[in-house]
Amino acid sequence: xxxxxxxxxxxxxxxxxxxxxxxxxxxxxxxxxxxxxxxxxxxxxxxxxxxxxxxxxxxxxxxxxxxxxxxxxxxxxxxxxxxxxxxxxxxxxxxxxxxxxxxxxxxxxxx
Amino acid sequence: xxxxxxxxxxxxxxxxxxxxxxxxxxxxxxxxxxxxxxxxxxxxxxxxxxxxxxxxxxxxxxxxxxxxxxxxxxxxxxxxxxxxxxxxxxxxxxxxxxxxxxxxxxxxxxxxxx
Numbered sequence: 001x002x003x004x005x006x007x008x009x010x011x012x013x014x015x016x017x018x019x020x021x022x023x024x025x026x027x028x029x030x031x032x033x034x035x036x037x038x039x040x041x042x043x044x045x046x047x048x049x050x051x052x053x054x055x056x057x058x059x060x061x062x063x064x065x066x067x068x069x070x071x072x073x074x075x076x077x078x079x080x081x082x083x084x085x086x087x088x089x090x091x092x093x094x095x096x097x098x099x100x101x102x103x104x105x106x107x108x109x110x111x
Numbered sequence: 112x113x114x115x116x117x118x119x120x121x122x123x124x125x126x127x128x129x130x131x132x133x134x135x136x137x138x139x140x141x142x143x144x145x146x147x148x149x150x151x152x153x154x155x156x157x158x159x160x161x162x163x164x165x166x167x168x169x170x171x172x173x174x175x176x177x178x179x180x181x182x183x184x185x186x187x188x189x190x191x192x193x194x195x196x197x198x199x200x201x202x203x204x205x206x207x208x209x210x211x212x213x214x215x216x217x218x219x220x221x222x223x224x225x
Binding site for chain 1: 112142143145147152153154155156157160162200202204209211212213214215216217218
């Protein structure tokens with residue numbers, strides 16, 4: 001089954017403790033991206049990757065890192081999480097100009 | 112910078128009614144536009160994708176149109192059903208100097224009453 005898999009589904013952590021949210025797709029898509037969704041602000045793009053080893057900033061990249069060492073994986077790294085990074089995070093992928101496939105989301109709470 | 116606006120923010124209709132959701136964007140140099148559906152606590156599901164060279168796309172009771180020059184798209188839902196209740200999001204790829212950035216509107220919360 002074609003899918004985008006995010007883990008974990010829920011995560012509670014404390015300020016400053018490094019964490020990684022994983023994202024994997026099984027569709028051989030070149031393009032992958034990360035978003036955060038906040039009430040009243042909607043979905044905002046954090047980072048995107050056009051292919052292996054090619055990444056670029058979205059609209060809200062501060063405090064986040066990404067890497068794309070393999071085509072199927074695109075982890076989101078928070079080196080020193082802060083409470084303002086509490087949010088619902090989504091990973092998505094697509095092939096060229098086709099439909100975007102989303103993961104089920106990761107609800108992150110930073111205390 | 113690309114900006115996407117969706118009107119109305121919320122809409123409540125009786126079952127069976129035809130309805131239109133609106134999306135507007137500020138930079139017409141887009142690559143494509145997608146309409147998504149999001150159920151509470153869930154991820155997004157792509158409904159329709161319109162490439163920049165296309166004018167409309169249809170899937171079942173859904174029809175999406177694109178007028179790139181005026182920066183507008185509409186999603187038409189025919190014969191609405193309670194199962195259509197969800198948040199509908201419009202997303203534009205491109206504009207603002209990048210063909211790879213996606214910009215989302217804040218969505219329209221649709222409630223279809225039985």
